[in-house]
Amino acid sequence: MNGRNPLRRATAAVLTAAVLLTGCGTRASEEEVRAGAGGGPVTLDQATLDQVRAATGAGTVGGTGALPAAPGQAPVAVDSGAPGGATVPGAPAAPAAPKTGTPTQPGAKPAGGTAAVNSSLTCTGSEAPVVLGQIGSFSGVLGAIFASARTAAAIYAQHINASGGLACHPVTLYAVDDGGDPSRAASHAQALLTTRKAVALVATFAPMSMSGIVPVVERHKVPMVGGDAIDPAWFDNPYLFPQGAGLDALVEGGLRQTVQSGKTKLGLLYCVEASLCTSIAKSIPARAKAVGAEIVYSSAVSLTQTDFTAQCQNAKNAGVESFGMGVDGSAIARVARSCAALGFYPQFASGGGVMSPAQSKDPGIRRNTMTTSSGNAPWTLTDTPGQKEYHAALARYAPGTEADGNSITAWASMKLLEAAVKNLGPAAATKPLTPADLMTGLGKVKNETLGGLAPPITFSPGQQAAPQIPCVYYALLSEKGWTAPNGSKPVCAKK
Structure with a gap:
């Protein structure tokens, strides 16, 4: 897609993920949010916080400027805009991140009551982390509607780590904002795949900047799993795997x-x-x-x-x-x-x-x-196991956050990656996961509904492009x- 970008860059990226990242370890800036394994508080400036609140309908931030956290956890510290990035007085820092990849016995239940994703595995706690990258137009005119996709992906990173990780591997997710600019998107994709060593791009929401991302994905032979599915490339490229219907x-x-x-x-x-x-x-x-x-x-x-x-x-x-x-x-x-x-x-x-x-x-x-x-199931309902898990994770990690279309789409994207890893069997827990491994697991996806989040999805090994899904x-x-x-x-x- 040829992207012409007249959009004004927002003062800061829409970092709605800050609401939920306390306790899982997060670093945030105008460009990047880190979710999953790691340590450190979230720091956001006031302009960003106001944009977050406006996008979610909660009004402007007042008082100490601290964002709410999951029950039982400290609020997220925020940047007051003072020189040196000082945090707002009275806003406590996030606690140290809990260890991820801890032993999970067969049949164990993670906190929150969801079924363990590693029920057939015994995790040692020493499995190599899985690094994932997310690119989206999280600022500018499109920022308000895509903010929730960033939130949902970050919630998933916390949720999957609390459930034992992806085949016992703890997950770290880096989310970056391209502002709707293809060249900026290309730069971010390159950095995620080379500097951050991401093994996949996930939950990509960049309808105006896909032309910058796709060539980088092709060059590095890394799968891009799920996203807005608007650009034709989603159904015309061997490295793109949509989680639902396309445009x-x-x-x-x-x-x-x-x-x-x-x-x-x-x-x-x-x-x-x-x-x-x-x-x-x-x-x-x-x-x-x-x-x-x-x-x-x-x-x-x-x-x-x-x-x-x-x-x-x-x-x-x-x-x-x-x-x-x-x-x-x-x-x-x-x-x-x-x-x-x-x-x-x-x-x-x-x-x-x-x-x-x-x-x-x-x-x-x-x-x-x-x-x-x-392209994915109604975000308003809890009729299927997939919808129930999605709503339960929102309630646990970001209480008060409203479900919406892009949020459940991003969640389904992450669940598609999870399904691909599950297709690799017990061997996935014995070594670091690579882009080639994920491509293999994705090629084995057959009639996968993601627990009712999507119409049946089928890919094939070595496919030239994902088949169109005619269901909405x-x-x-x-x-x-x-x-x-x-x-x-x-x-x-x-x-």
């Missing part, structure tokens, strides 16, 4: 859901920030016609655009009943306000990952309603909040 399936599913709701005259707004948006926009009229709908109005817009009165008026004149939104949640809220000023209340349709928890509370969007399709999950945002019209059952296109 084609999401578009098809969104159109079908819109028609099922009785809306057949559709409008489309799509961003100018990425060429992929334009490409998809060109294909949608034919796709809409195939499911019994008609695109009666479309327009390119900017993610930073403040007023959409002209687009709303033109769509109203064209008889638009539902607006397909190829923009982020913040822009959707501004469209709702502009249209409401004209007495025009179209339904919205988009992907489940475009909204942050705070944005989903917007009264204008809720009044109009919004249908979404997602529906969610509806209304004045009642998020609901899942089809429950936790995926809706699959007919072959």
